[in-house]
Amino acid sequence: MLPPSLRKNKSPKFDKENFFEKVFAVVKKIPRGRVTNYGAIANYLGTGLSARTVGWAMNSSHILVPPIPAHRVVNRNGLLTGKNHFATPTLMEELLQAEGVEVVDDKIQNFEKLFWNPALELSVKKKRK
């Protein structure tokens, strides 16, 4: 859960705590071998353009126990911008490649194909084809 320090709900317009859980929940729901970006999560959460807030939430994710697969979350460019925040700068890349995600020069290959849209997958209920 969240550290006491972060449990300060001073934004009545939006439940921050829920925001955290939501982000974590979504990230944890990302299928293995798939990736998503902050904007998609932000949109799914309803924050819209505030993708930064999502990234900020991820920043606090390292305090979680156990940590969430944040390595599956990258920026819109498919770049591992957050790799530097992991235990080691190469950990994120290692994890992604371990899941079958091809990463070259901190950039996810076929990002469009591997992209997992929560707003779509979680909303459409996935008719399972």
Place this chain on the structure above:
DNA sequence: ACCGTGACTGGCA
């Protein structure tokens, strides 16, 4: 309470 910063994104030059 104000200013600066940040794992971002979209638009314009």
Place this chain on the structure above:
DNA sequence: ATGCCAGCCACGG
């Protein structure tokens, strides 16, 4: 196509 600027949300000092 690449690069710079502005907008957004929340936190820390």
